[in-house]
Amino acid sequence: MAEFAQQRGKRRDDGGLGGVLDLLLANARLVLGVSGAAVLAIATLAVKRLIDRATSPREEDDPKAEQKSLEESWQDLALIKAAQKPPKKQRREDLSEPLLSPAPPPAPEPRACPVPPEPPETESSPPRCLTLQEKLLSHYSIHLPMSEEQVAVAQQLARSICAELQSFLRSKCPELPFGSLFLSGPLLDGLGALAADHIHFMLPVVLDATLWSLIPGEDTVVRNPQYWMIKRTDLEYFPRGRSPWDRFLVGQYLSSNVLNETLHKMLVASINWPAIGSLLGTVIHPLVASRELRLDVKHDQVELSIALFPVVEMEDKVLLAAPPEGLVENLWLESFGRAEVLKVKELDAGDAGARQHCLCILNGVCRSHPALRKLSGSPLAHVILHLSSTESDWTEESLATRFQQVLEELVGYLENGVLPCYFNPKVNLFCELLEEEIEEMGFLLYRAVSEPGLLLTEK
Known part of the structure; x- marks a missing residue:
């Protein structure tokens, strides 16, 4: 069975090689242009000659045949070397000339200043990865x-x-x-x-x-x-x-x-x-x-x-x-809803901060993830208020840093199962969460701490 497959493949290669080469040459000008087609024609002609000689029966004890074969080999070698040379760049007016016609001798021209070489074409650079700051601002503007x-x-x-x-x-x-x-x-x-x-x-x-x-x-x-x-x-x-x-x-x-x-x-x-x-x-x-x-x-x-x-x-x-x-x-x-809003706005007014901006994004993120919906509203506001007691830089430029810090703080509060109220530390804002809910929230936020962009995908 294996030998049959090998033989079948060999016959397919021998019988279809000429057709493949002809088809390749027929379409080369469309695909490669005039210069590329010329190079391909030279190389293909040489290869085709070599294949024809290799597959044709050899006349033994014929010195003329050996001499002829040797000359043809040198000709083929010359064709192959010509194909290896870089093609000469053609001008638009030369495209009507025969492909392999000899070029006329150049007419004497006055000496001109050398033309600087054209700069190489630069490949389009891949799209730049967005920073977390840019992702947050984009998420806010879109959603x-x-x-x-x-x-x-x-x-x-x-x-x-x-x-x-x-x-x-x-x-x-x-x-x-x-x-x-x-x-x-x-x-x-x-x-x-x-x-x-x-x-x-x-x-x-x-x-x-x-x-x-x-x-x-x-x-x-x-x-x-x-x-x-x-x-x-x-x-x-x-x-x-x-x-x-x-x-x-x-x-x-x-x-x-x-x-x-x-x-x-x-x-x-x-x-x-x-x-x-x-x-x-x-x-x-x-x-x-x-x-x-x-x-x-x-x-x-x-x-x-x-x-x-x-x-x-x-x-x-x-x-x-x-x-x-x-x-x-x-x-x-x-x-504590009224007190939360007043305090957040008061802090932002005092230092031109982005607490409201950050809170809005966090609320939207938590509400778009079913596992985090119970964190939206008061819990997030209180985390931001607690963080404001230790972090003074709430400018727009620090939005990504503060956003990630809020996630880290939330993970810590969930690990303890306690989020103290900013206005009354005796009140635990997590007291009505089930253990399963805490574990699910904590797992998702723990992953998001190292890759906050996970939370910005739509669910």
């Missing part, structure tokens, strides 16, 4: 933030929905002293946003400070300093019913869970969202099967995800009706 037109549409739409909700609450619950709804979130705080979601409607719950007091988180049943309780006081002097908020009491505490359930029923069953959406040119859907008070809004230009948070402001604390999952229903979550 972040939203366009000004989208931001304007989203803000106007959110304000219109907010006004409609405010009007409904005042007509439906005139006895409850709700304050004026206001908007919050990255899109409204001036820190930029990857999309027009995470808009917060903050609904102030106005309490009489003489009838209510705050219980620190360390003294609550969960022993978590970030969760507070709001206690009804002086019931012996001011019995139930004295405060309009007494209808939401569980035991002696204002229940965030009961208040949320009441508002959820209103959002789902009482408000005519199809009519409001038609008026605003949108489609509005409240989330029915969710503990959160959330609206999904679809518009031709933007899509909004709006979360409603009842908020209590007492004793310099900002408490949200956002209890942890479980059976505990009287807890209020302390929010």
